[in-house]
Amino acid sequence: MNVDKNPVIFIILAAITILVGTLITTFIPLFAGITAVSTENIRPYTALELEGRDIYIREGCNNCHTQTVRPLPFETARYGSYSELEDSAIDRPHLWGSKRTGPDLARVGTKYPAQWHYMHMKSPQSMYKRSNMPPYPWLGDRKLDTRYTAKKMKVLDYPFPGKDAKDLDGKTEMDALVSYLMRLGKEVKGTP
Amino acid sequence: MPVDTTYDYRAVKGFALSSLFWAVVGLLVGILISLQLVYPQLNFGPWLSYGRLRPIHTNALIYGFTVPAAFSIFFFLVQRLGRTTLAFPGTARVLLWVFNAAIALAALSLFAGMSQSKEYSELEWPFDIGVVVLWVVFAIIIIGTIVRRKEEQMYVSLWYILATIVGVAIVYIGNNLAVPVSLFKSYSVYAGANDANVQWWFGHNAVAFVFTTIPLAVFYYILPKSTNAPLYSHRLSIIGFWSLIFAYLWTGAHHLIYTPLPDWIQTVAIAFSIFLIAPSWASVINGYGTMKGEWGQMRSNYLVKFIILGITFYGLQTLQGPSQAIRAFSALIHYTDWVPGHVHMGTMGWVTMTLSAGFYYIFPKIYNTELYSIKLANLHFWLVLVGQLIYSVTMWITGIAQGAMWQATNADGSLKYSNFFETLTPNFPFWNMRTLGGIIFLSGFIVFVYNIIQTVRKAPAAARA
Structure with missing residues (x-):
C-alpha cells in the first residue's frame, strides 16, 4: 500500500474520509428534505423588516443574543414557546447564535412595545443602570440605505414591491431594526 | 557554522513574523472586548463596538495568527521532512504580501460591519474568494514540495499537513456558498436549520483543521526533535490520524443540542463526539509515551515544557468537549461563559503553546543563530500558562453559576431569577478576572515576540535576508 508514499493518493483518500460524515450529517439531510417544512404559514419579511435584519447582522447582535428557545421548562418559562423549524425556515442566514451575554430574542417581538426598543437601543443604561449592552444612538440619525432593497427581496424570494415599498420612505436605520425586532416571535401566522 | 543553502526560508521567515504581528493585534482586541463586557462605556461608536470587534478578535487569531503560523512552519517542515527545497519559492513570497494585504483589508471590512454573521465565517464573499485562491496557491506549493522530496516515506506531520489542506478547503467552501447582492453583501444559499447545520459542520471542523491538525503536525515533528527520543508508536499515529479525520465531520451538530434541528442528527453528533476521545488521546498517549525515560527534560528543556503542556491541554480539551456534547450537561452550560472558557483552554493552552514551541524551534534554524534568551x-511559558488558567477557570465557574441560575425554579414552577439582570451582573467580577488573565497572557506573548525579535537581530547578516 502506497498511501503514505504518494501525496496525491493520500489527499484523495483523506477527502473521501472527510466526505462520509459531511454527507450523512449535513448535505444528505438538506437535499433529502429531512429538514424541510411547509412555508405556507410563514409570513414573509417586509422590506423594512429585512433591512432591519441586515442591520442586526451588521452590528453583530448575534454575538450576544441567541434566537432559539430550547424545549426545556425553565427555558420556555423565561422566553416563551420553544423554537420550531418553521420559525427560521425562510431565514438566510439563520441567526440562532451561540452565546447569551444578553437574553434570547426569538420571541422578543411579543414582549415590549416598539417605543421601548427605541429608548433601549439608544441607551440601554438609561433603562437598566447595570446593563452591559453597547448603546446604538447613531442608528436613529442614519437614513436607511434602500439602494439594494429590491434586489435583496428578489434574491431571497420575498414578495416585493408590495404595499410595503413606500414604508421605506424617510425611515432611519433604527426604524428598520425596531421593525425587525417587533417581528420576532410572530413569524408563523396564527401566533400572537 | 555555514549558512544552510539547500533550504529556502524566505517565505518561512515572512509568514512567521506576520503571524506574530497579527497575534498581538488579535490579543489586544481581545482585551478590549473583554473590558467592554463589564464597562459598556468603552464602546466607542460603530467601528469600535463589541458586536463588530468580537469577529475581529476571532478572525485575527484564526486567519491572522494560526494560518500564517501554519504557512511558515509547514513551509519549513515540508523541506526538512522531504530533504528538498521549497517548490515555487517566488510564488510563496508573493503569497506572503498578498496574504498580509488581504488580512488588513479583511479587518477593515469587519470594522465597517460587512459581515455574513456566521461565526468564524464572517468575511463577505469577495474575501471568501480571496481566501480560496490563497489556499489553493498554498496547497500547490506544499504538494509540489512533497512530490519532489528525496525521502520516500511521508512522516506523520506531512499527513496532518495534507489533511489540513483538504479539510479547510472542503468546509470553508461548503459554508460560504452565498448569493451576492452587492460588493459587500450576500445571503447564504442555505436557510434556517440547514444553514445552522452547515454552519456548525464548518464551525466544529474549523476547530478540527485549523486548531487540531495544524498544531498536531507541529507536535509530531517538534517532540521527537527536541527530546531526541523516537516517536513512541508509529502504528498508534496511523490509527489516530485516520479515525480523527473520519470522526470529526460527524460532530458539528453538538453545537445545536435542543435546537429545532432533527433529534437524530443531534444524537449522531453526540455519539461521534464521545468516540472522538479515542483518536484525540492517541496523540496524547503518543506524546507521553515518547517522554518515557525523558521526563527529566521537563526541567532542563524549555521546548519540552511548551510541547508537553500543550498536548496535556489538548488531552483535557478533548475530554471536556465530548462531555459538553451530552444533553444534560449541554442544557446547563450551553450559551453561558463556560463555552469561551473551554475554547480558550484549547486556543491559549494547546494551540498557542504548540505553535510557540514550533517557532522557538525553527527561528534559530532559519536565522542560523541561537535563541536570544x-x-x-521560561518567563513566557509561565505567564501564558497562568494567564490561560485564570481565564478558563473563572469562565467555568461563572458559566456553571449562570447556567444554574437560568434553570432555578421555585416550588410552583416559576423562575427563581426571572429578571435576566440577576443572572448577568454576578458575572462581572469573573469577567474582570478574565481580563486580568488575558493581560497576563498577552504580557507573556509580548515577552515571546521580544525574544524572537532579539534572536533575529543577533542573526548573521547573511541569514537575515
Whole structure:
C-alpha cells in the first residue's frame, strides 16, 4: 500500500474520509428534505423588516443574543414557546447564535412595545443602570440605505414591491431594526 | 557554522513574523472586548463596538495568527521532512504580501460591519474568494514540495499537513456558498436549520483543521526533535490520524443540542463526539509515551515544557468537549461563559503553546543563530500558562453559576431569577478576572515576540535576508 508514499493518493483518500460524515450529517439531510417544512404559514419579511435584519447582522447582535428557545421548562418559562423549524425556515442566514451575554430574542417581538426598543437601543443604561449592552444612538440619525432593497427581496424570494415599498420612505436605520425586532416571535401566522 | 543553502526560508521567515504581528493585534482586541463586557462605556461608536470587534478578535487569531503560523512552519517542515527545497519559492513570497494585504483589508471590512454573521465565517464573499485562491496557491506549493522530496516515506506531520489542506478547503467552501447582492453583501444559499447545520459542520471542523491538525503536525515533528527520543508508536499515529479525520465531520451538530434541528442528527453528533476521545488521546498517549525515560527534560528543556503542556491541554480539551456534547450537561452550560472558557483552554493552552514551541524551534534554524534568551522563554511559558488558567477557570465557574441560575425554579414552577439582570451582573467580577488573565497572557506573548525579535537581530547578516 502506497498511501503514505504518494501525496496525491493520500489527499484523495483523506477527502473521501472527510466526505462520509459531511454527507450523512449535513448535505444528505438538506437535499433529502429531512429538514424541510411547509412555508405556507410563514409570513414573509417586509422590506423594512429585512433591512432591519441586515442591520442586526451588521452590528453583530448575534454575538450576544441567541434566537432559539430550547424545549426545556425553565427555558420556555423565561422566553416563551420553544423554537420550531418553521420559525427560521425562510431565514438566510439563520441567526440562532451561540452565546447569551444578553437574553434570547426569538420571541422578543411579543414582549415590549416598539417605543421601548427605541429608548433601549439608544441607551440601554438609561433603562437598566447595570446593563452591559453597547448603546446604538447613531442608528436613529442614519437614513436607511434602500439602494439594494429590491434586489435583496428578489434574491431571497420575498414578495416585493408590495404595499410595503413606500414604508421605506424617510425611515432611519433604527426604524428598520425596531421593525425587525417587533417581528420576532410572530413569524408563523396564527401566533400572537 | 555555514549558512544552510539547500533550504529556502524566505517565505518561512515572512509568514512567521506576520503571524506574530497579527497575534498581538488579535490579543489586544481581545482585551478590549473583554473590558467592554463589564464597562459598556468603552464602546466607542460603530467601528469600535463589541458586536463588530468580537469577529475581529476571532478572525485575527484564526486567519491572522494560526494560518500564517501554519504557512511558515509547514513551509519549513515540508523541506526538512522531504530533504528538498521549497517548490515555487517566488510564488510563496508573493503569497506572503498578498496574504498580509488581504488580512488588513479583511479587518477593515469587519470594522465597517460587512459581515455574513456566521461565526468564524464572517468575511463577505469577495474575501471568501480571496481566501480560496490563497489556499489553493498554498496547497500547490506544499504538494509540489512533497512530490519532489528525496525521502520516500511521508512522516506523520506531512499527513496532518495534507489533511489540513483538504479539510479547510472542503468546509470553508461548503459554508460560504452565498448569493451576492452587492460588493459587500450576500445571503447564504442555505436557510434556517440547514444553514445552522452547515454552519456548525464548518464551525466544529474549523476547530478540527485549523486548531487540531495544524498544531498536531507541529507536535509530531517538534517532540521527537527536541527530546531526541523516537516517536513512541508509529502504528498508534496511523490509527489516530485516520479515525480523527473520519470522526470529526460527524460532530458539528453538538453545537445545536435542543435546537429545532432533527433529534437524530443531534444524537449522531453526540455519539461521534464521545468516540472522538479515542483518536484525540492517541496523540496524547503518543506524546507521553515518547517522554518515557525523558521526563527529566521537563526541567532542563524549555521546548519540552511548551510541547508537553500543550498536548496535556489538548488531552483535557478533548475530554471536556465530548462531555459538553451530552444533553444534560449541554442544557446547563450551553450559551453561558463556560463555552469561551473551554475554547480558550484549547486556543491559549494547546494551540498557542504548540505553535510557540514550533517557532522557538525553527527561528534559530532559519536565522542560523541561537535563541536570544532561554530565561525569557521560561518567563513566557509561565505567564501564558497562568494567564490561560485564570481565564478558563473563572469562565467555568461563572458559566456553571449562570447556567444554574437560568434553570432555578421555585416550588410552583416559576423562575427563581426571572429578571435576566440577576443572572448577568454576578458575572462581572469573573469577567474582570478574565481580563486580568488575558493581560497576563498577552504580557507573556509580548515577552515571546521580544525574544524572537532579539534572536533575529543577533542573526548573521547573511541569514537575515
